[in-house]
Amino acid sequence: MNPAARKQLVAELLNNAVIESQEELVKALKKRGVEVTQTTASRDLLEIGAMRGKDSGGRFRYILGGSVTRPSAKSQNLLLSVVASGNLVVARTPPGGAQLLAGFIDSAITSGDLRSGIGSIAGDDTVIVVAKTATGGNTLAKEITALVDGEPLKSAKAVKGLKVMKAANSANSANSANSAKAAKKRSR
Amino acid sequence: MNPAARKQLVAELLNNAVIESQEELVKALKKRGVEVTQTTASRDLLEIGAMRGKDSGGRFRYILGGSVTRPSAKSQNLLLSVVASGNLVVARTPPGGAQLLAGFIDSAITSGDLRSGIGSIAGDDTVIVVAKTATGGNTLAKEITALVDGEPLKSAKAVKGLKVMKAANSANSANSANSAKAAKKRSR
DNA sequence: GGGAGAATTGCATAATTATGCAGATTGACG
DNA sequence: CGTCAATCTGCATAATTATGCAATTCTCCC
CATH class of the missing domain: 3.30.1360.40 (Gyrase A; domain 2)
Structure with missing residues (x-):
């Protein structure tokens, strides 16, 4: 499977399931016929902008964050x-x-x-x-x-x-x- | 220093500066007169719902998460x-x-x-x-x-x-x- | 004041994630 | 076909983060 398609799959997994660790992502991918190691999982997650934190239930979870950048110039988007x-x-x-x-x-x-x-x-x-x-x-x-x-x-x-x-x-x-x-x- | 106040300070730091690692957070806190170890920094970050990922510039960064992650207000006795x-x-x-x-x-x-x-x-x-x-x-x-x-x-x-x-x-x-x-x- | 129980913290270390490097794979080109 | 360059991948390991446990501090409450 090519990397772009795999990243797409990773993104879908993050949106539709709770992925608590990279090892878990590796297993989830394997269940769908994509075999990679934690190394590749780590790289994929970084490249698609995924972030890790704890959800409301106190569990770890990877999510796809929006824009990581915080506005510093307050002239244009001051009023949200x-x-x-x-x-x-x-x-x-x-x-x-x-x-x-x-x-x-x-x-x-x-x-x-x-x-x-x-x-x-x-x-x-x-x-x-x-x-x-x-x-x-x-x-x-x-x-x-x-x-x-x-x-x-x-x-x-x-x-x-x-x-x-x-x-x-x-x-x-x-x-x-x-x-x-x-x-x-x-x-x- | 009060834990709740320290967490607020951590939140402000995340919003106003680029914190790439917990060690960096420890240093930033120290510069403001708050001395803690990486252990406490890790716990604070988890409890206020911070997440770690790479920003648009490719650097690591902690940010305050959105809808998926939220602070565990209850366990902190935050609401009096x-x-x-x-x-x-x-x-x-x-x-x-x-x-x-x-x-x-x-x-x-x-x-x-x-x-x-x-x-x-x-x-x-x-x-x-x-x-x-x-x-x-x-x-x-x-x-x-x-x-x-x-x-x-x-x-x-x-x-x-x-x-x-x-x-x-x-x-x-x-x-x-x-x-x-x-x-x-x-x-x- | 003083004791019980909860909360907080750091140490040591486990758990997890990131990365340098080398080999494998792919694609372009002569 | 052979070669080169670029990309991709995994291994081994470095780097970073999370956590069990014990010590300490804080909070009630008598």
């Missing part, structure tokens, strides 16, 4: 998804991109480009934006999407009396410490 | 309490464990295991999870509890007011202070 619920919007970013997006959103709020938002708080890859009204999440989500997509939402009218939300006045001490850390990172 | 308020859920973890739990929750949301949640945000020992519907906090709290641990945790009960997060007791406060100090050293 936007979902609204009630007065909140949850925006997703690549790991580490939340602070940047939050700053962008805060800036838009201050400038009046995001009229229905009153502030945001960022973690590592998630930003929560608070809408002005109790049911304003949907509208806000659309505004954020449009804004990041480059739609000009320009408005010279500043929102009055609104301020970037800080959790420092929260009743919870631990949470305020967390938020303080996040806020510090957002210096601009 | 869950309370709901309106469309929000507040989950508490040991100091430094919030990022880890949030990753676990986000993974569950992405994979569809947490259907009533849309996203989470983490501080140091607190995670806020947003429910899909305006009153979905209660349901979400139950789902989170069931997901992390087959049986309900102690006092995983929803409350109505916003004063849901009780301040940590004295012992925990000390730990939180230490953890906050450690967190300050971390770059992100």
Whole structure:
């Protein structure tokens, strides 16, 4: 059997069965009439981008990972998804991109480009934006999407009396410490 | 150093640097004042669901896995309490464990295991999870509890007011202070 | 305070995976 | 057909990772 076809078979096996080790892969291949050693199994797995880890059941397993690379440039794919619920919007970013997006959103709020938002708080890859009204999440989500997509939402009218939300006045001490850390990172 | 905090640090390292081997992880941790052996590094990586493979450049690399692999939150006592308020859920973890739990929750949301949640945000020992519907906090709290641990945790009960997060007791406060100090050293 | 039991960690080592090297196989070309 | 170059494969072994076990530390709880 030629190597390309064998790799294809390995990929199918990984998707349709639990392969816990290379020795197990060797056996699975043998059962299908393909005899190779652990050496070749190792090479095949590396070449098709398989990865090994433990699944939810605590067992080892090889899987075919997607892209191994993590985005480092946060300019293009900064906003991965936007979902609204009630007065909140949850925006997703690549790991580490939340602070940047939050700053962008805060800036838009201050400038009046995001009229229905009153502030945001960022973690590592998630930003929560608070809408002005109790049911304003949907509208806000659309505004954020449009804004990041480059739609000009320009408005010279500043929102009055609104301020970037800080959790420092929260009743919870631990949470305020967390938020303080996040806020510090957002210096601009 | 607290194991949960160390695991969070490991997760950050994996996201922000190329870690090619466990020995390299040991060195990276040492540079940040955390001294452990390869044994502990191996266990940490398995418990946070890291996987090893080759990236596009042909180098080995550990990454945090996606849907197939997930952290064993239960065995780590990662989830201390869950309370709901309106469309929000507040989950508490040991100091430094919030990022880890949030990753676990986000993974569950992405994979569809947490259907009533849309996203989470983490501080140091607190995670806020947003429910899909305006009153979905209660349901979400139950789902989170069931997901992390087959049986309900102690006092995983929803409350109505916003004063849901009780301040940590004295012992925990000390730990939180230490953890906050450690967190300050971390770059992100 | 102090004892019981759980959790954490490192050592030594088992288990597993990766790789240098040499031989085998294939395909192109004169 | 013979030769060369490239690819593929397995063996032996290096490199790396996982784990049993005992020692230590932490957590309750009385």
